Amino acid sequence: MLVISEIVPHLSMESLNQTLFLLLNASAPSPAMHALMSFCANALIWAMPATLVAGWLRVPSRVRLTNAEPPAGAAGRPQACRGHFVEAALAAALGLGIAQIIGAMWPHPRPFAIGLGHAWIAHVDDASLPSDHTTLAFSVACSLLLHAGTRVAGAALALAGLMVGWARIYAGIHFPLDVGCGMLLGMGCAVLAHRLAPWVVPPLVRCGEPPYRFLCAALIRRGWAVA
Numbered sequence: 001m002l003v004i005s006e007i008v009p010h011l012s013m014e015s016l017n018q019t020l021f022l023l024l025n026a027s028a029p030s031p032a033m034h035a036l037m038s039f040c041a042n043a044l045i046w047a048m049p050a051t052l053v054a055g056w057l058r059v060p061s062r063v064r065l066t067n068a069e070p071p072a073g074a075a076g077r078p079q080a081c082r083g084h085f086v087e088a089a090l091a092a093a094l095g096l097g098i099a100q101i102i103g104a105m106w107p108h109p110r111p112f113a114i115g116l117g118h119a120w121i122a123h124v125d126d127a128s129l130p131s132d133h134t135t136l137a138f139s140v141a142c143s144l145l146l147h148a149g150t151r152v153a154g155a156a157l158a159l160a161g162l163m164v165g166w167a168r169i170y171a172g173i174h175f176p177l178d179v180g181c182g183m184l185l186g187m188g189c190a191v192l193a194h195r196l197a198p199w200v201v202p203p204l205v206r207c208g209e210p211p212y213r214f215l216c217a218a219l220i221r222r223g224w225a226v227a
Contacts, residue, residue: 017177018116024169024176025117034120040167041121045133047160048092048140051153055085056212057225083201084150086208088143090200091193095139095186096132102185103127111172119172130181131174137161138186139193146194161186 029037059082108129112119138161144154165179193200219225 013177017175018111020176021111021169022117024166025111025172026120026170027118029120029170037167037171038121040163041133041171041173044160044164044167045137048136048157051144051157052085052089052092052140055088055150055153056082056208057216057219059085059226081149083197083205084144084147086201086204087193087197088140088150088190090196090204091139091143091186091190092136094193095135095189098185098189099130099132099135099182102130102181108175108178111175117172121171121173123173128174128178130185131165131168131178132182133168134161134165134174134179134182135186135189137164138183139189140186142187142190143193146190 026033026037103126106129107127110119110123110125110128111117112123113125137157141154141157141161144150144157146154161183165174165183168174169176169179213220213227216225220227
């Protein structure tokens with residue numbers, strides 16, 4: 001009997017990628033699974049920008065000049081500051097930018113483009129590696145995980161990112177390698193943004209706050225947003 005340790009060495013990275021894809025790709029999902037798959041693959045990603053917008057609107061500024069954590073709140077818990085969410089947005093921008101460069105320089109076809117598996121969601125036939133959705137999810141999630149005040153939100157978004165990655169393989173529009181590379185790219189860009197934050201984030205916050213206060217003055221007056 002062959003065991004996986006005897007098979008894997010004889011597989012190329014691409015054949016292993018395709019084999020794992022066929023194991024995870026849905027063959028005939030039930031209506032409930034199709035609905036869950038569609039939600040996770042297409043809609044759940046909006047939790048990332050929604051969290052960043054909510055963070056900007058609902059937490060104080062307290063711009064940091066270093067990577068040190070802001071002071072603890074009255075209850076002794078670390079507090080988030082607006083700069084944490086700007087840093088996460090920076091990580092997302094870096095991740096998506098690098099992902100576009102990788103896709104342009106090393107275009108990899110999607111599974112349905114080579115007639116592999118079943119595609120349950122319509123998608124344009126562009127480069128699949130790395131997954132933009134997974135890159136975005138993990139750049140934001142891992143960036144928030146780097147700060148005590150936003151760690152719970154980061155953990156929730158990381159879980160959502162895993163669901164997004166699974167759904168896009170299950171739906172037949174990404175290979176496992178696409179998702180794995182997106183996760184690693186997102187993690188790396190979160191660390192890079194964290195290193196750049198002391199120099200980049202404070203100016204971004206200072207430039208963004210005046211137009212924000214002007215445009216959202218009504219929300220701030222009603223207490224729905226923080227100045």
